[in-house]
Amino acid sequence: MAIEKIWVLAESADGKPTTTTLELLTAARSLAGTVEAVGWGEVASCAATLGEYGATTLHDVGDLAGSLPGVPVAAAMAQAIRAGGAPDAVLIPATYDGRDVAGRLSARLDRPVLTNVVGLTAADGGLETEHAIFGGAQVAKARFTGEGPGLFVIRAKSFAAEASGGGAAAVSPLDVPDTGTSGGATVLARHAEERSGPKLDEAEVVVSGGRGLGEKDQYAMIEELAGLLEGAPGASRAIVDAGWVPYAYQVGQTGKTVKPTVYLACGISGATQHLVGMKGSKNIVAINKDQDAPIFSVADLGVVGDVHKVVPKLIEAIKARG
Amino acid sequence: MNVVVCVKQIPDPAAPPSLDTANTLDRSGKLILDDSDAYGVEMALQLADAAGGGEVTLVSMAPNGEVSGLRTALAMGAAKAILISDDALVGSDALGTAKVLAAAIRRAGPDLVLAATESTDGYTGTTPVQVAELLGFPSVTFAKKVEVSGSTVKVERQTEAGFDEVESPLPVVVTVTAGVVEPRYPSFKGIMAAKSKPVETLTVADLGIDPAQVGAAGARQAITSVTAAEARQSGEIVVDEGDAHERIIQFLEQLKVL
Numbered sequence: 263m264a265i266e267k268i269w270v271l272a273e274s275a276d277g278k279p280t281t282t283t284l285e286l287l288t289a290a291r292s293l294a295g296t297v298e299a300v301g302w303g304e305v306a307s308c309a310a311t312l313g314e315y316g317a318t319t320l321h322d323v324g325d326l327a328g329s330l331p332g333v334p335v336a337a338a339m340a341q342a343i344r345a346g347g348a349p350d351a352v353l354i355p356a357t358y359d360g361r362d363v364a365g366r367l368s369a370r371l372d373r374p375v376l377t378n379v380v381g382l383t384a385a386d387g388g389l390e391t392e393h394a395i396f397g398g399a400q401v402a403k404a405r406f407t408g409e410g411p412g413l414f415v416i417r418a419k420s421f422a423a424e425a426s427g428g429g430a431a432a433v434s435p436l437d438v439p440d441t442g443t444s445g446g447a448t449v450l451a452r453h454a455e456e457r458s459g460p461k462l463d464e465a466e467v468v469v470s471g472g473r474g475l476g477e478k479d480q481y482a483m484i485e486e487l488a489g490l491l492e493g494a495p496g497a498s499r500a501i502v503d504a505g506w507v508p509y510a511y512q513v514g515q516t517g518k519t520v521k522p523t524v525y526l527a528c529g530i531s532g533a534t535q536h537l538v539g540m541k542g543s544k545n546i547v548a549i550n551k552d553q554d555a556p557i558f559s560v561a562d563l564g565v566v567g568d569v570h571k572v573v574p575k576l577i578e579a580i581k582a583r584g
Numbered sequence: 585m586n587v588v589v590c591v592k593q594i595p596d597p598a599a600p601p602s603l604d605t606a607n608t609l610d611r612s613g614k615l616i617l618d619d620s621d622a623y624g625v626e627m628a629l630q631l632a633d634a635a636g637g638g639e640v641t642l643v644s645m646a647p648n649g650e651v652s653g654l655r656t657a658l659a660m661g662a663a664k665a666i667l668i669s670d671d672a673l674v675g676s677d678a679l680g681t682a683k684v685l686a687a688a689i690r691r692a693g694p695d696l697v698l699a700a701t702e703s704t705d706g707y708t709g710t711t712p713v714q715v716a717e718l719l720g721f722p723s724v725t726f727a728k729k730v731e732v733s734g735s736t737v738k739v740e741r742q743t744e745a746g747f748d749e750v751e752s753p754l755p756v757v758v759t760v761t762a763g764v765v766e767p768r769y770p771s772f773k774g775i776m777a778a779k780s781k782p783v784e785t786l787t788v789a790d791l792g793i794d795p796a797q798v799g800a801a802g803a804r805q806a807i808t809s810v811t812a813a814e815a816r817q818s819g820e821i822v823v824d825e826g827d828a829h830e831r832i833i834q835f836l837e838q839l840k841v842l
């Protein structure tokens with residue numbers, strides 16, 4: 263089965279496609295002749311950018327009237343796929359809503375999913391996936407053996423986003439069939455936490471703190487340093503689980519994948535599940551008081567020292583530069 | 585209110601994982617309760633209590649009739665368990681697993697189904713939503729707070745920006761994140777009581793599932809290779825003598841970050 267047409271699930275926020283959406287469109291373009299996007303909500307306002315990254319058509323599910331996206335979006339996609347014009351593959355970002363759509367679509371179409379994909383290549387007329395397993399120590403490759411379309415759930419930062427300069431995607435409405443009892447979950451209210459500075463997975467500099475900080479209040483210096491470097495603060499799971507910072511800060515297997523120009527790890531041991539989320543960074547600086555900490559095995563610059571001494575001095579020195 | 589909790593029994597994550605000849609995770613040793621599912625069990629016990637009663641039933645699919653993890657969850661206070669164990673299930677993918685879990689859950693006829701957002705070993709994070717679709721239930725994933733009143737559930741669902749308040753009619757599948765509640769430690773009394781709590785063991789045939797739909801054949805995916813990842817080189821190490829911050833500044837200057 264040759265790969266001719268790929269659908270990309272397009273997510274948007276604040277009127278713009280998410281970076282992961284653009285990454286998936288770029289990958290899709292290199293694998294198939296026809297790339298189309300599927301989106302909902304305000305996605306039509308993104309048609310120009312989606313086109314620039316390679317989508318010729320935007321299948322728009324439109325307003326969801328408060329429903330969580332998983333059920334209506336998957337139902338609309340499944341109906342269109344059954345009606346003909348099915349893609350050979352569907353690329354879905356590994357996000358909150360993306361995973362919901364993937365699970366729903368998989369069960370509706372009775373097609374398996376390959377998840378936590380970090381690489382995708384054409385092989386023998388199909389697609390071969392890459393997965394970082396055992397905390398990134400090994401790479402597994404996999405492929406579908408049955409009938410398509412293949413459903414792929416892909417992690418952020420697996421590909422670089424590059425525009426191709428195409429014209430705006432043509433918007434075509436996608437109808438949602440009756441979803442019966444499964445469609446009952448609705449959003450009553452949305453709450454956004456105040457955040458300034460760049461987003462964690464888009465920042466050029468990430469400063470992360472771990473349990474080595476000792477206590478919750480010490481995280482303030484991580485935020486201050488990140489702010490001074492115009493970067494984003496991040497965290498290990500240990501301090502997320504301890505309630506010091508929200509889950510959105512977590513870097514690693516069950517958190518975000520980041521690939522900044524510089525990643526500064528402060529008081530983080532470097533467990534494999536943390537490393538898998540940050541070892542793709544271009545440069546890594548680690549501060550840890552234990553010279554045998556595994557984080558040093560991936561650091562370009564390792565400082566054996568106390569975060570409570572090194573970080574405040576670093577902050578003062580940067581401030582002194584004005 | 586009757587609650588089903590999906591609990592996965594997994595190889596001890598503290599031990600180094602290994603692959604079997606089919607390149608799938610070796611599950612032949614003793615299996616334990618996935619930590620991620622302890623939150624669902626605790627949440628179920630609290631919600632049943634708050635609703636003024638009802639049963640908490642565990643559902644698990646695991647090889648070799650494994651019950652160790654189930655006993656842990658029964659010791660926490662769950663009333664009974666359904667275990668699906670069958671050689672035909674070896675090599676199942678997430679969808680095959682969901683077909684089995686959905687069929688078992690249907691027998692229990694719950695008002696609410698709880699699962700973890702993702703398991704510790706396979707972490708596809710898709711199984712519970714597939715289960716919901718197969719049952720025709722709504723689903724709310726990434727719950728960090730769950731409240732049931734009457735025939736609706738209210739959930740605070742994590743989002744990229746913060747959280748959404750979501751409401752859904754029962755029956756519904758809800759997946760909970762780590763840290764939603766503090767799982768209790770089983771008491772000595774609980775551990776003793778767990779030994780005599782009922783565990784119903786079922787096969788694929790008992791559930792009326794076509795064996796071709798599950799196991800390695802049903803998975804319709806193949807692992808083509810497993811290789812060591814490219815290792816990252818470690819670089820310069822400096823021991824802080826009170827001036828290490830200067831070396832970091834230099835490094836950041838070289839990268840033009842400063």
Ligand SMILES: Cc1cc2nc3c(=O)[nH]c(=O)nc-3n(C[C@H](O)[C@H](O)[C@H](O)COP(=O)(O)OP(=O)(O)OC[C@H]3O[C@@H](n4cnc5c(N)ncnc54)[C@H](O)[C@@H]3O)c2cc1C
Pocket residue numbers: 471472473474475497498499500501512513514515516517518528529530531532533534535536539549550551552555567568569570597703704705
């Ligand atoms: C299925 C699964 C998924 C997981 N997913 C993730 C994930 O996504 N992200 C993640 O981060 N983890 C994840 N983990 C957890 C991971 O295994 C580690 O437990 C966690 O990363 C440890 O966090 P930490 O480095 O902050 O804490 P610790 O491992 O406790 O390390 C603290 C470090 O601080 C150092 N230290 C102490 N005091 C000081 C000081 N004064 N100055 C300098 N250094 C000091 C210590 O030497 C130590 O190295 C996962 C685990 C599992 C099982």
Ligand SMILES: Cc1cc2nc3c(=O)[nH]c(=O)nc-3n(C[C@H](O)[C@H](O)[C@H](O)COP(=O)(O)OP(=O)(O)OC[C@H]3O[C@@H](n4cnc5c(N)ncnc54)[C@H](O)[C@@H]3O)c2cc1C
Pocket residue numbers: 374375376377378395396590591592593609618620621643644645646676677678679681685698699700701702703704705706707708709710711712
């Ligand atoms: C490294 C690795 C990668 C894998 N990648 C894929 C893949 O890309 N696609 C694929 O289809 N399969 C994949 N699998 C296989 C998959 O993990 C198994 O099929 C598993 O049975 C179900 O998926 P999960 O553990 O990922 O579930 P998740 O969806 O992550 O589990 C979420 C929750 O569902 C419940 N649950 C899941 N399994 C059970 C169970 N057996 N009994 C009771 N409750 C359960 C638990 O509450 C669990 O916490 C992978 C396995 C491994 C080890």
